[in-house]
Amino acid sequence: MQHLCGKFFDRRVQAHKKASENPLLHRIPAAPADFPRRYGPPAVPRSALFIPGPWCIVPGPIQDTPMKIDNYSPYLAFSRETWSELRDAVQLPLSEAELKRLRGINDKVSLAEVRDIYLPLSRLLNLYVKAKQRRNRVLDQFLGKEPHHVPYVISIAGSVAVGKSTTARILQALLERWPQHPKVALVTTDGFLYPNHVLEQRGLMQKKGFPQSYDIRRLVQFVSDIKSGKPRVTAPVYSHLVYDIVPDQEAVVEQADIVIIEGLNVLQSGMDYPHEPHRVFVSDFVDFSIFVDADERLLKTWYVERFLKLRSGAFTDPESYFHHYAQLSEEEAVTIASRIWQEINYKNLKQNILPTKDRAELILTKGRAHEVEQVWLKK
Ligand SMILES: Nc1ncnc2c1ncn2[C@@H]1O[C@H](COP(=O)(O)OP(=O)(O)O)[C@@H](O)[C@H]1O
Numbered sequence: 001m002q003h004l005c006g007k008f009f010d011r012r013v014q015a016h017k018k019a020s021e022n023p024l025l026h027r028i029p030a031a032p033a034d035f036p037r038r039y040g041p042p043a044v045p046r047s048a049l050f051i052p053g054p055w056c057i058v059p060g061p062i063q064d065t066p067m068k069i070d071n072y073s074p075y076l077a078f079s080r081e082t083w084s085e086l087r088d089a090v091q092l093p094l095s096e097a098e099l100k101r102l103r104g105i106n107d108k109v110s111l112a113e114v115r116d117i118y119l120p121l122s123r124l125l126n127l128y129v130k131a132k133q134r135r136n137r138v139l140d141q142f143l144g145k146e147p148h149h150v151p152y153v154i155s156i157a158g159s160v161a162v163g164k165s166t167t168a169r170i171l172q173a174l175l176e177r178w179p180q181h182p183k184v185a186l187v188t189t190d191g192f193l194y195p196n197h198v199l200e201q202r203g204l205m206q207k208k209g210f211p212q213s214y215d216i217r218r219l220v221q222f223v224s225d226i227k228s229g230k231p232r233v234t235a236p237v238y239s240h241l242v243y244d245i246v247p248d249q250e251a252v253v254e255q256a257d258i259v260i261i262e263g264l265n266v267l268q269s270g271m272d273y274p275h276e277p278h279r280v281f282v283s284d285f286v287d288f289s290i291f292v293d294a295d296e297r298l299l300k301t302w303y304v305e306r307f308l309k310l311r312s313g314a315f316t317d318p319e320s321y322f323h324h325y326a327q328l329s330e331e332e333a334v335t336i337a338s339r340i341w342q343e344i345n346y347k348n349l350k351q352n353i354l355p356t357k358d359r360a361e362l363i364l365t366k367g368r369a370h371e372v373e374q375v376w377l378k379k
Pocket residue numbers: 106108109110113158159160161162163164165166167302305306369370
């Protein structure tokens with residue numbers, strides 16, 4: 001498999017050797033349309049390979065922290081087409097009832113997207129979960145103990161409005177179809193935000209979603225409890241309607257086979273929390289991590305679109321924190337949403353979320369209309 005792309009890569013390296021006489025960086029011709037291909041070394045996005053010296057800096061899927069590699073990348077790169085071919089290995093077609101449930105998650109999600117992208121992904125996860133379950137049985141056998149039950153934990157990270165919660169709900173619906181793991185729980189890390197009164201006291205209301213706005217110790221304890229096999233674990237609940245933690249409400253995770261944890265911060269480490277040093281991180285208890293990625297212009301559009309939808313929906317509820325926004329003209333609403341995006345969510349994306357991307361086991365790169373265009377899977 002290696003040779004196809006390897007040959008192309010060699011030609012590009014020759015081109016770069018010539019170009020490297022110039023000390024400036026050089027843009028090379030675009031790769032063929034079918035690149036990157038499955039198993040293709042290295043993970044090079046089209047039209048983006050620079051060679052300043054005898055080795056290549058290949059941005060791979062990472063925009064901000066180029067990976068320094070020669071012929072290798074930690075990721076296998078798939079175009080949408082090559083990834084979707086893997087759906088043929090999935091034995092379970094979607095039933096009418098399942099299709100109905102998926103449509104109920106979000107009427108904007110196309111079923112072609114579910115079939116081409118999420119079905120193969122759920123198959124891969126099914127294989128990984130089974131492998132982990134086998135490994136746990138081996139451990140029980142070695143220890144001469146009764147079988148113990150520990151959920152498989154999947155984390156989903158990415159920007160605000162990239163579609164983390166939609167992705168999580170699609171995967172939950174698809175993963176529950178397998179007999180080996182019928183119980184899939186879903187938890188969002190916004191429940192671990194400090195309540196508004198604490199954020200106000202600390203002057204953090206404009207930093208919601210930044211590392212310092214979370215009770216990170218409580219979040220790490222929560223994931224650790226899940227991974228310790230505690231039969232019942234609870235999490236606080238955040239309401240996007242009242243824009244605050246809901247007192248007296250909790251999310252319960254009980255005897256789940258898989259727990260999906262979705263949030264901006266699930267790939268962050270101690271580096272992101274110098275104000276709150278802790279030795280273990282969420283990722284220490286995660287079996288498989290996913291980063292959902294998209295161009296920042298698309299992210300802003302999706303954020304503003306969601307805001308406009310909320311304005312004519314949830315914001316009309318007098319309980320809503322943003323109720324006063326329901327009266328805004330469309331133009332005013334776009335201005336306000338763009339400002340919130342720019343001053344809070346975009347800053348958070350650049351400072352705290354994007355730098356965690358290359359820690360993920362799998363990166364889904366979305367294009368327009370939320371269609372996944374590339375899949376990057378760690379070897
Ligand atoms: N696969 C998808 N297809 C179409 N629209 C989507 C998809 N995923 C998310 N969206 C839309 O994008 C917006 C953000 O999605 P959401 O899941 O709420 O993001 P996040 O949880 O990352 O903030 C919502 O308006 C949602 O309807």
